[in-house]
Amino acid sequence: MSPAEQNAVRQSARNGWLLSVPALVVLALAASGPLLIVVYYSFLTANDTGGVIRQFSLEGWRGIFLTYDIFDEEYRLADAHLTIFWRSVWLSLTTTLVTFAVGFPTAWFIATRPAQQRAMWLFLITIPFWTNLLIRTFAINEVIRNEGILNTALIWLGVIDRPLQIVYTETAVLIGMAYVYLPLMVLPLYATIERFDMRLLEASYDLYASRWRTLRRVILPIVKPGIIAGSILVFVPSLGAYVTPRVLGGGKKMMIGNFIELQFLQGKNWPLGAALSVTLLIIVMGALLIYVRVANRDRSSDHG
Amino acid sequence: MAERSFEISRLPGFATIAIAAFALLYLPIFTLVIYSFNASNSVAVWGGFSLHWYADAWANQAVKDATVRSLVIGASAAVLATTLATLAALGTTRRKAFKGQTFIYVMINQPLMVPEVVTAVALLIFFGIIKVATGYQGLGYLIAAHTAFCIPFAYLPIRARLESMDLALETAAADLYASPWQTFRRVTLPLLAPGIMAGAMLAFVISLDDVVITEFVKSGGQDTLPTYMLGQLRRAFTPEVNAISTMLLGVTVVLLTAFFLLTRKKD
Amino acid sequence: MKHLLSATAMVLATATLAAAEGQLQLYNWGNYTSPELLAKFQAETGIKVTVTDYDSNDVALAKVEAGGSGFDLVVPSASYVPIWVEKGLVQELDLSRLPNHKNIAPEWLDVDWDPGRTHSIPWQWGSTGIAVNTKVYGGDINTSAVFLEVPPELVGKINVVPEMVDILSLATMYVGGEPCSTDAEVMKKTRDVLLAAKPNWISMDYGATERLSNGDWAASVNWNGSTMRVRLNTNGDVQYGYPREGYPIFMDSVMLLQDAKNVDEAYKFMDFIMLPENAAMISAFARYANGIAGSEEFMPEDMKTAPEVVVPEEHKAAGVFLPTCTGKGLEYMTAIWTELQK
Structure with missing residues (x-):
C-alpha cells in the first residue's frame, strides 16, 4: 500500500x-454507561427491603444456575430459570419469523406503490402505534377473547362451533408480539426494497427464471441488509418483552423480562436480577456478533 | 416504463398478504375507537353511545399535560436520535473496515439487548446521583434516556438503506468537482431520505410507547401518557384512555391528510 | 422544527421551577386521587398539587431512595411503612401542626406498623378477598378454598391477582400458618396447595373490574373496592367473599419525605385530608374506606351500606394486617412465586 x-x-x-x-x-x-452499575450490583449482597448492601457476594451469580431449595436445604439446578429462558427464546424466534412472513410482502407492497403514495402507506403502518402499548394490548385482547370479534366471526362463518381459547396462551403472546413488533420489521425492509432496481426482475424473468427462483436468487440477497436489521429489531427486544406476556399471557407464563422485573421489585433480590441481566446481555451480544459476521461473510461471498 | 415495472414487481399473493396485514393491524384499533363512545365505565362491556369520555378527557388537565409531555419528549428524542444515528451510520458503513467498527456497532445496539427494566434501574441510580448533585430535575433526563434507547431503532434502518445504496452517484458527483458537503447535501442525503424517514418514525413511536424506563426516570409532575395509563392498570381502565387515544389518532389522520393534499397540489 | 425546539426549551424551563410558591408534589398510586379534592384544596389554600403516579410500592421506594425525586408526599402500603421509616426516607410528623390528627378513627391510630401515627396518616384502606359470580357458583364464597381447591364450576374460570405477598399470605393462612411464616412445614404445605391449584386458574392478572364485569372470568382474588364496582356493573351477580381462614387488610398512608421541599404545604394538605368531609371525597373517588372517624356520613349513598366497604361484623375477626416480610420468610415467598409463575 x-x-x-x-x-x-x-x-x-x-x-x-x-x-x-x-x-x-x-x-x-x-444507556450503556449506567449499566456498569448493574454489573457492579451483581456482585453485592441483596437487601431484603430493596436495593443492595455494599458487601461482596457471589450469591447473585450462583442464583442463576443453582437455586437453594429452601425446603430440602440444598442447592439444585435452577430448572425454572431454564424453562423461562427457553420459552423466551422460542417465542422471540417465532415472532421474528411471523413478522418476516407478514412484513416482507407488506414492505414489498408499499415499496411498489407509486412514489407519492409510499409515505402514506408507511404512515398507515405506524399510525396504530400512536396509541399506547398498554391500551393497544388490551384492544388485541378484546379481539381474540372468547366472545371477541375473531371468535364470533369464525363461529358465524361456521369454521368452528366453540370459541377458541386463545387468550392466556402462548399463542396469544405470539399474536400480541407479532402485532407490536411488525413495524420494526416492515420499516427497515422497506428502506432496502425501495432501493431495489426493478429492472433486475425484468432481467431475471427474461432469462426464464421462475418467480420463486427470482425471489430467492435476486430479491432476497439484495434486500438482505434490511432483513438483518429487521430481525435484530424484532428478535432482541422481544426477548425482554414485558407488557405483552403480562397482559395476553395472563401472567401464568413468565418471560425473561418479567422474571428479571420480579427480582428487582417484588422479590427484592437485586443482585440476582443484575446477574440475570448481565447474562442475557452477554448471550445476546454474542449471538448478534455471530449473526452479523455470518451475514456479512455471505454477502461478500455473493459479490465476490 | 413506470407501468411496466409496476406489473413486473408484482409477486403473487404479496398484495393480498399486505392488505390483510393492514386490516389486522386496524382491527384492534377499531374496537378501541368504538369503546371510546361507550356510555358505561367499561372498555369491554357496551353500555350505549355517549361522548362523555371525550368531555372527561378534555376536562382532565393531568391527561392533557401528559399527552403534550409525551409528544414533546417523543419529537425531541426522535429528532436527536435520528440525527445521531444518521451520523453514526455514515461513519460505520461503506468504508474500509476499521479498528473498533464492530465495537461501535455493538455499543449502538446495546440498548436493544437488555430488558427495559434493567436500563431503568441503572438510570434510576445514575440519574439519582446527578439529580442530588445538581438539583436539576427537569425533562432533560427523560429526553436523554429516550434519545439513547431510540438510537438503535433509528440506526438500523438507516444503515440498511446505506448498505444497499451504491457509491456510483456520489463518485460521479465528486468527479464533477462537487465538494464533499455538496455531494452529501445534494446526492447522499436525498438518496438516504427514505431510510432516515423510516428511522425517525420508528424512533418516535418507540419513544411514545415507552413505559418502564420513563416510570423510573421521571421526576415529580412528569407523567407521560403511558405512565399515566400504567398507573390505572391495577384498578381499571375507563374509556377515557380510549377517548384520548382516539383523539390522538384523529389529529394524526387529519394532519397527514392535510399534508398529502398539500404536497399533491405542488406536484 | 423551530417550534419544537422552543417548546422543548419552554418545558425544560418550567420543569426546573421546583419548589415555587404554593406548590405540592404528591406521589401516589395511579387513579387514586380525587381531582375534586385537589381543586377544593387549591381553592381554600392557593396551593397547587401536582400528582405523579406509581403502580407498585417497590417502584415508589426505589425511586425515592435513589434521591432527587422531587416529591413531597408519598402514599405507601402498611407493610412498607416501617421500611420507609427504617431507611430514613421520611420525617417524623410534628403532630402539633396537624390539629385534625384527632379525627383518625381509634382502630387506625395505634397500628402495629406506626404506633401513635407519628409518621403516617390514613389515606384509604381495603381488603383482598374473593369476588365470585354467584350465577356460576352458588357455594360458600367466604373461604380461600374458592381459589385453592377450585370447585368444578369455577375450573378454568378463576383469576388470581399477581400480588405475591397477598396470594402467598392467603394460602399460608389457608393451610393454618401465619403470613410471612418461616416454618418450613407450613411453607411446604403452602407451596403444594398453590401448585395443585394453579392448573385450575385461567390467569394471574390485573384488570378484574373489566373481566368480571364482561364475564371473561367467573371469579377472581380481588380487592374490595374493585369488586364493589363489578357488583354494580353486574346487577349483584358478582359478590365479595371474606375468607374465614384469614384475609389481608391493606392501608395506604401518607408520609412526608425527608427531602421534601414544600414542607408547610405538605402539612396543610395532610391536615386537610383528615377532615371527615374531605376524607369522604377521597373515598367517593376511589371507592375505598378511609380511616377518618365521621367521614361515613359524607360518603355516597351506595358506599354507606356496601358489604365490600363496611365489613360485616362476622368477618371482621379474620382480617389480618400483613407484616413487613424480610429474611427467610421473603425467600420462601419468592421461591414459591417463581415456581408458580414459571
Missing part, C-alpha cells in the same frame, strides 16, 4: 469514529 493510500485508510477510519462519537457519548451517558 502506498503512503497515500495508507493515509486515506487512516483518514477514513478517523472519520468513521468522529461521525460515531456523538451517538456513543449519548449512549454512554444514558
Whole structure:
C-alpha cells in the first residue's frame, strides 16, 4: 500500500469514529454507561427491603444456575430459570419469523406503490402505534377473547362451533408480539426494497427464471441488509418483552423480562436480577456478533 | 416504463398478504375507537353511545399535560436520535473496515439487548446521583434516556438503506468537482431520505410507547401518557384512555391528510 | 422544527421551577386521587398539587431512595411503612401542626406498623378477598378454598391477582400458618396447595373490574373496592367473599419525605385530608374506606351500606394486617412465586 493510500485508510477510519462519537457519548451517558452499575450490583449482597448492601457476594451469580431449595436445604439446578429462558427464546424466534412472513410482502407492497403514495402507506403502518402499548394490548385482547370479534366471526362463518381459547396462551403472546413488533420489521425492509432496481426482475424473468427462483436468487440477497436489521429489531427486544406476556399471557407464563422485573421489585433480590441481566446481555451480544459476521461473510461471498 | 415495472414487481399473493396485514393491524384499533363512545365505565362491556369520555378527557388537565409531555419528549428524542444515528451510520458503513467498527456497532445496539427494566434501574441510580448533585430535575433526563434507547431503532434502518445504496452517484458527483458537503447535501442525503424517514418514525413511536424506563426516570409532575395509563392498570381502565387515544389518532389522520393534499397540489 | 425546539426549551424551563410558591408534589398510586379534592384544596389554600403516579410500592421506594425525586408526599402500603421509616426516607410528623390528627378513627391510630401515627396518616384502606359470580357458583364464597381447591364450576374460570405477598399470605393462612411464616412445614404445605391449584386458574392478572364485569372470568382474588364496582356493573351477580381462614387488610398512608421541599404545604394538605368531609371525597373517588372517624356520613349513598366497604361484623375477626416480610420468610415467598409463575 502506498503512503497515500495508507493515509486515506487512516483518514477514513478517523472519520468513521468522529461521525460515531456523538451517538456513543449519548449512549454512554444514558444507556450503556449506567449499566456498569448493574454489573457492579451483581456482585453485592441483596437487601431484603430493596436495593443492595455494599458487601461482596457471589450469591447473585450462583442464583442463576443453582437455586437453594429452601425446603430440602440444598442447592439444585435452577430448572425454572431454564424453562423461562427457553420459552423466551422460542417465542422471540417465532415472532421474528411471523413478522418476516407478514412484513416482507407488506414492505414489498408499499415499496411498489407509486412514489407519492409510499409515505402514506408507511404512515398507515405506524399510525396504530400512536396509541399506547398498554391500551393497544388490551384492544388485541378484546379481539381474540372468547366472545371477541375473531371468535364470533369464525363461529358465524361456521369454521368452528366453540370459541377458541386463545387468550392466556402462548399463542396469544405470539399474536400480541407479532402485532407490536411488525413495524420494526416492515420499516427497515422497506428502506432496502425501495432501493431495489426493478429492472433486475425484468432481467431475471427474461432469462426464464421462475418467480420463486427470482425471489430467492435476486430479491432476497439484495434486500438482505434490511432483513438483518429487521430481525435484530424484532428478535432482541422481544426477548425482554414485558407488557405483552403480562397482559395476553395472563401472567401464568413468565418471560425473561418479567422474571428479571420480579427480582428487582417484588422479590427484592437485586443482585440476582443484575446477574440475570448481565447474562442475557452477554448471550445476546454474542449471538448478534455471530449473526452479523455470518451475514456479512455471505454477502461478500455473493459479490465476490 | 413506470407501468411496466409496476406489473413486473408484482409477486403473487404479496398484495393480498399486505392488505390483510393492514386490516389486522386496524382491527384492534377499531374496537378501541368504538369503546371510546361507550356510555358505561367499561372498555369491554357496551353500555350505549355517549361522548362523555371525550368531555372527561378534555376536562382532565393531568391527561392533557401528559399527552403534550409525551409528544414533546417523543419529537425531541426522535429528532436527536435520528440525527445521531444518521451520523453514526455514515461513519460505520461503506468504508474500509476499521479498528473498533464492530465495537461501535455493538455499543449502538446495546440498548436493544437488555430488558427495559434493567436500563431503568441503572438510570434510576445514575440519574439519582446527578439529580442530588445538581438539583436539576427537569425533562432533560427523560429526553436523554429516550434519545439513547431510540438510537438503535433509528440506526438500523438507516444503515440498511446505506448498505444497499451504491457509491456510483456520489463518485460521479465528486468527479464533477462537487465538494464533499455538496455531494452529501445534494446526492447522499436525498438518496438516504427514505431510510432516515423510516428511522425517525420508528424512533418516535418507540419513544411514545415507552413505559418502564420513563416510570423510573421521571421526576415529580412528569407523567407521560403511558405512565399515566400504567398507573390505572391495577384498578381499571375507563374509556377515557380510549377517548384520548382516539383523539390522538384523529389529529394524526387529519394532519397527514392535510399534508398529502398539500404536497399533491405542488406536484 | 423551530417550534419544537422552543417548546422543548419552554418545558425544560418550567420543569426546573421546583419548589415555587404554593406548590405540592404528591406521589401516589395511579387513579387514586380525587381531582375534586385537589381543586377544593387549591381553592381554600392557593396551593397547587401536582400528582405523579406509581403502580407498585417497590417502584415508589426505589425511586425515592435513589434521591432527587422531587416529591413531597408519598402514599405507601402498611407493610412498607416501617421500611420507609427504617431507611430514613421520611420525617417524623410534628403532630402539633396537624390539629385534625384527632379525627383518625381509634382502630387506625395505634397500628402495629406506626404506633401513635407519628409518621403516617390514613389515606384509604381495603381488603383482598374473593369476588365470585354467584350465577356460576352458588357455594360458600367466604373461604380461600374458592381459589385453592377450585370447585368444578369455577375450573378454568378463576383469576388470581399477581400480588405475591397477598396470594402467598392467603394460602399460608389457608393451610393454618401465619403470613410471612418461616416454618418450613407450613411453607411446604403452602407451596403444594398453590401448585395443585394453579392448573385450575385461567390467569394471574390485573384488570378484574373489566373481566368480571364482561364475564371473561367467573371469579377472581380481588380487592374490595374493585369488586364493589363489578357488583354494580353486574346487577349483584358478582359478590365479595371474606375468607374465614384469614384475609389481608391493606392501608395506604401518607408520609412526608425527608427531602421534601414544600414542607408547610405538605402539612396543610395532610391536615386537610383528615377532615371527615374531605376524607369522604377521597373515598367517593376511589371507592375505598378511609380511616377518618365521621367521614361515613359524607360518603355516597351506595358506599354507606356496601358489604365490600363496611365489613360485616362476622368477618371482621379474620382480617389480618400483613407484616413487613424480610429474611427467610421473603425467600420462601419468592421461591414459591417463581415456581408458580414459571
